[in-house]
Amino acid sequence: xxxxxxxxxxxxxxxxxxxxxxxxxxxxxxxxxxxxxxxxxxxxxxxxxxxxxxxxxxxxxxxxxxxxxxxxxxxxxxxxxxxxxxxxxxxxxxxxxxxxxxxxxxxxxxxxxxxxxxxxxxxxxxxxxxxxxxxxxxxxxxxxxxxxxxxxxxxxxxxxxxxxxxxxxxxxxxxxxxxxxxxxxxxxxxxxxxxxxxxxxxxxxxxxxxxxxxxxxxxxxxxxxxxxxxxxxxxxxxxxxxxxxxxxxxxxxxxxxxxxxxxxxxxxxxxxxxxxxxxxxxxxxxxxxxxxxxxxxxxxxxxxxxxxxxxxxxxxxxxxxxxxxxxxxxxxxxxxxxxxxxxxxxxxxxxxxxxxxxxxxxxxxxxxxxxxxxxxxxxxxxxxxxxxxxxxxxxxxxxxxx
Amino acid sequence: xxxxxxxxxxxxxxxxxxxxxxxxxxxxxxxxxxxxxxxxxxxxxxxxxxxxxxxxxxxxxxxxxxxxxxxxxxxxxxxxxxxxxxxxxxxxxxxxxxxxxxxxxxxxxxxxxxxxxxxxxxxxxxxxxxxxxxxxxxxxxxxxxxxxxxxxxxxxxxxxxxxxxxxxxxxxxxxxxxxxxxxxxxxxxxxxxxxxxxxxxxxxxxxxxxxxxxxxxxxxxxxxxxxxxxxxxxxxxxxxxxxxxxxxxxxxxxxxxxxxxxxxxxxxxxxxxxxxxxxxxxxxxxxxxxxxxxxxxxxx
Numbered sequence: 008x009x010x011x012x013x014x015x016x017x018x019x020x021x022x023x024x025x026x027x028x029x030x031x032x033x034x035x036x037x038x039x040x041x042x043x044x045x046x047x048x049x050x051x052x053x054x055x056x057x058x059x060x061x062x063x064x065x066x067x068x069x070x071x072x073x074x075x076x077x078x079x080x081x082x083x084x085x086x087x088x089x090x091x092x093x094x095x096x097x098x099x100x101x102x103x104x105x106x107x108x109x110x111x112x113x114x115x116x117x118x119x120x121x122x123x124x125x126x127x128x129x130x131x132x133x134x135x136x137x138x139x140x141x142x143x144x145x146x147x148x149x150x151x152x153x154x155x156x157x158x159x160x161x162x163x164x165x166x167x168x169x170x171x172x173x174x175x176x177x178x179x180x181x182x183x184x185x186x187x188x189x190x191x192x193x194x195x196x197x198x199x200x201x202x203x204x205x206x207x208x209x210x211x212x213x214x215x216x217x218x219x220x221x222x223x224x225x226x227x228x229x230x231x232x233x234x235x236x237x238x239x240x241x242x243x244x245x246x247x248x249x250x251x252x253x254x255x256x257x258x259x260x261x262x263x264x265x266x267x268x269x270x271x272x273x274x275x276x277x278x279x280x281x282x283x284x285x286x287x288x289x290x291x292x293x294x295x296x297x298x299x300x301x302x303x304x305x306x307x308x309x310x311x312x313x314x315x316x317x318x319x320x321x322x323x324x325x326x327x328x329x330x331x332x333x334x335x336x337x338x339x340x341x342x343x344x345x346x347x348x349x350x351x352x353x354x355x356x357x358x359x360x361x362x363x364x365x366x367x368x369x370x371x372x373x374x375x376x377x378x379x380x381x382x383x384x385x386x387x388x389x390x391x392x393x394x395x396x397x398x399x400x401x402x403x404x405x406x407x408x409x
Numbered sequence: 410x411x412x413x414x415x416x417x418x419x420x421x422x423x424x425x426x427x428x429x430x431x432x433x434x435x436x437x438x439x440x441x442x443x444x445x446x447x448x449x450x451x452x453x454x455x456x457x458x459x460x461x462x463x464x465x466x467x468x469x470x471x472x473x474x475x476x477x478x479x480x481x482x483x484x485x486x487x488x489x490x491x492x493x494x495x496x497x498x499x500x501x502x503x504x505x506x507x508x509x510x511x512x513x514x515x516x517x518x519x520x521x522x523x524x525x526x527x528x529x530x531x532x533x534x535x536x537x538x539x540x541x542x543x544x545x546x547x548x549x550x551x552x553x554x555x556x557x558x559x560x561x562x563x564x565x566x567x568x569x570x571x572x573x574x575x576x577x578x579x580x581x582x583x584x585x586x587x588x589x590x591x592x593x594x595x596x597x598x599x600x601x602x603x604x605x606x607x608x609x610x611x612x613x614x615x616x617x618x619x620x621x622x623x624x625x626x627x628x629x630x631x632x633x634x635x636x637x638x639x640x641x642x643x644x645x646x647x648x649x650x651x652x653x654x655x656x657x658x659x660x661x662x663x664x665x666x667x668x669x670x671x672x673x674x675x676x677x678x679x680x681x682x683x684x685x686x687x688x689x690x691x692x693x694x695x696x697x698x699x700x701x702x703x704x705x706x707x708x709x
């Protein structure tokens with residue numbers, strides 16, 4: 008199953024040393040390339056450190072809510088913009104091992120967009136956001152046009168995607184940016200979807216490639232049966248039973264791989280958080296070229312913070328932190344129906360969303376004073392924990408020998 | 410007239426379901442079938458009038474028998490009665506299944522046409538494989554669950570342990586009490602012994618989820634979620650102990666290896682693969698076109 012694991016760089020991307028290094032890594036032996044969600048500054052730094060320490064390629068994937076262009080106010084991760092993110096990464100990535108990626112760029116994906124934002128404005132801002140990414144030196148752009156606040160013709164998201172794809176490619180050529188693309192317009196679901204929708208998209212891209220000269224996408228996002236809820240992966244990939252009316256993963260995946268390979272692209276699985284090693288270890292053999300993990304790292308950092316706070320006599324600060332995180336209600340999207348989660352659980356799922364909040368910075372300053380740590384010492388401790396989590400994934404994906 | 414098929418229905422406290430199944434089979438397939446009903450720990454007042462075996466010892470009354478031990482008991486009874494060899498096929502089904510019409514004759518037709526098929530199952534009415542297979546057809550598979558399987562007796566003869574009791578044989582591994590994974594194991598035994606497992610769209614099965622979810626008290630199992638957890642926990646423990654597998658995926662890939670090998674040995678049957686052969690081909694030997702630069706370095 009899934010022996011078509013070779014990563015072939017499309018036109019334009021093969022001049023990019025970071026993408027070339029990642030492809031070389033992918034093609035050396037069966038491994039799955041990891042995308043690390045930019046959920047906090049410590050996660051960014053931890054990922055860069057792991058890449059240097061183990062001399063491995065990995066991808067940093069930033070959504071618009073996490074990192075966005077300056078004109079859209081940055082994102083929730085320390086207000087970083089594409090430029091400040093790439094500057095920070097490149098200044099530390101001496102081995103050219105960190106591929107900086109836009110994750111889920113597209114209309115209505117930014118925090119400044121709402122349901123009231125017109126399609127024209129949402130598309131224009133998406134374009135501006137992508138151009139800022141290119142200007143900042145991002146290596147890969149994921150174009151995701153699945154968000155449509157109002158009901159629309161099912162063909163419209165595909166047309167929007169094609170439009171943005173061409174615009175971004177033209178901009179990349181004009182600016183001599185060696186960039187790759189990722190496409191996928193499906194929202195995460197716990198089940199394996201049919202192949203028709205991604206096939207139509209890839210077919211349309213292949214036609215454009217003929218007529219417009221745009222390159223094939225490096226990755227396509229298609230549901231493989233992963234879904235993150237709370238601190239679990241509730242998708243069918245790891246489910247021990249058949250899910251009614253869904254094609255079993257062991258049938259769906261080979262079909263999917265055959266289709267993706269036929270179009271000269273590669274599979275990127277999203278929502279790979281919280282899968283056990285036994286499942287992750289199968290990803291390279293299943294032929295899953297790349298897989299994204301995001302909130303698991305944020306939660307790991309939150310747990311690290313709570314460990315310091317509660318382990319060193321600052322439980323009151325832990326309470327303040329948890330209350331702040333809970334009050335964001337960002338946990339709502341992660342909660343399972345009928346969940347028996349506690350408010351503490353909910354706050355933990357949402358902890359990383361407040362790391363840049365002034366109230367959290369005040370809590371953190373109090374913590375440092377109370378436990379006699381420097382800011383650097385605390386960050387090193389937190390990164391140590393994140394790095395251990397990342398290393399587990401890299402070993403399971405067979406990027407780092409274990 | 411000799412009846413070719415021994416139907417073994419496994420039930421616990423579901424006399425109406427058994428009656429319905431028996432009526433259906435007799436209506437369409439009377440001439441070709443003998444029906445045996447194993448009552449696995451059923452209460453006396455819930456016994457089907459069709460029952461032929463009643464497992465009523467204390468442990469069975471308390472816990473039931475579950476699929477592996479239940480079907481083993483039915484087969485054991487045929488062996489003990491000297492009747493196993495009279496049949497060409499064994500049709501092992503749970504009392505909770507429904508069929509959409511004549512099922513035995515349709516499966517028999519396909520088994521006659523496919524002598525290398527050792528196990529055949531009707532496709533579930535909600536299983537998406539139905540679209541891949543197409544109407545009134547079949548494909549060889551490695552991954553399906555046991556709801557209603559017809560077994561070719563020559564395949565059974567190949568793997569049967571004539572000395573095995575319901576607990577440890579003769580066909581299923583009854584040491585895995587709640588039986589999670591024993592169906593995959595039987596499929597693997599088939600491919601190892603050159604017998605394929607087929608999924609048929611010539612007929613269709615459905616299972617009444619209400620019977621399993623809301624009538625747990627009737628079947629006298631634990632509540633659905635509790636039972637499911639026990640099923641998986643015990644099954645994974647069994648897989649780990651017996652094979653060293655720690656996930657279902659590993660077990661299925663193991664089955665897949667034998668499945669692929671079957672088509673190496675029987676290339677003329679490749680058209681009956683569920684997935685085309687190129688889905689399991691080796692690494693792409695060349696990039697799709699010259700615009701791509703293929704970067705390849707030797708492995709370690």
